[in-house]
Amino acid sequence: MSIRCDVLVVGAGPAGSSAARAAAKKGLKTILIDKKEEIGNPVQCAESVGTYLLPYLPFKIPKELLRWEITGMYLWTENLAIIKDERGIFSGYAIDRLKWDSWISSIAVKNGANLLAETKLISLEFDGNQVIKAIAEKAGKKVEFKPKYVIGADGTHSTVIDFLDVPKNEVLGYVRSFEMKNLKLKYPKYDQLFFGEFAPKAYAYFFPISNTSANIGIGTIYKNKNLDDLYEK
Ligand SMILES: Cc1cc2nc3c(=O)[nH]c(=O)nc-3n(C[C@H](O)[C@H](O)[C@H](O)COP(=O)(O)OP(=O)(O)OC[C@H]3O[C@@H](n4cnc5c(N)ncnc54)[C@H](O)[C@@H]3O)c2cc1C
Secondary structure (H helix, E strand, O other): OEEEEEEEEEOOOHHHHHHHHHHHHOOOOEEEEOOOOOOOOOOOOOOEEEHHHHHHOOOOOOHHHEEEEEOEEEEEOOOOOEEEEEOOOOOEEEEOHHHHHHHHHHHHHHOOOEEEOOEEEEEEEEEOOEEEEEEEEEOOEEEEEEEEEEEEOOOOOOOHHHHOOOOOOOOOOEEEEEEEOOOOOOOOOEEEEEOOOOOOOOOEEEEEOOOOOEEEEEEEOOOOOOHHHHHHO
16 A cells, blocks of 8 residues: 655655654645664764854743754864864854754644655655655564655765766765763864875864763765774874
């Protein structure tokens, strides 16, 4: 049996849940699927958001999701030149990304979208340019959708894009990231970015999420670099 809908949104990250919210709000029969068992988990994000972006959102983010205020940013280069910007565009918050993804998907549901977790898109079928079928897998069983439109919001390793006649994204970079606790932070109110040969053609970041914890990470665009070595550096 096929499930008919106007819009099938693949991926309940911020993009997919926002799209599902907007479609459902317009009265379209909207189904939002995500392969994750728990929406937003695991978190793959350093959780920093700029204050200047918040007024552009069509809703107010609950205060409890904005868990730590950031007042500025340090940008460090190898020769230790520092730019410190306070209260400008570099001020913001550490958002609780797990709760944020869950919250924004719940807003989509409140507006009428049907959310199916643990439901992984595996294929799309087209008649010319028109999508006619989407097959997903849920608990080992195939689920068939007949959507009028599909919104591919399934992130950097998109399955949707595999079925489209468009150039595939090349891998943009590689990152090793951690959430660290019980820290003594020198600059707990500042996000910090570090540029140098330790992060070839990318950067390292240190984003506090409380007085004693931070999301930290290091990236590179090169596949052959060992991220653990870069992290040690
Ligand atoms: C290490 C790291 C740190 C970052 N730090 C920040 C930061 O500090 N601030 C910031 O603004 N951004 C940050 N980003 C970027 C940010 O996380 C992304 O821009 C954002 O998550 C993109 O949202 P999205 O909804 O497009 O995709 P995603 O959040 O990736 O959501 C895609 C969803 O699709 C689902 N999905 C994938 N394939 C399928 C499938 N076949 N079927 C069903 N569901 C599927 C996934 O489970 C996922 O839930 C960071 C990214 C990384 C990797």
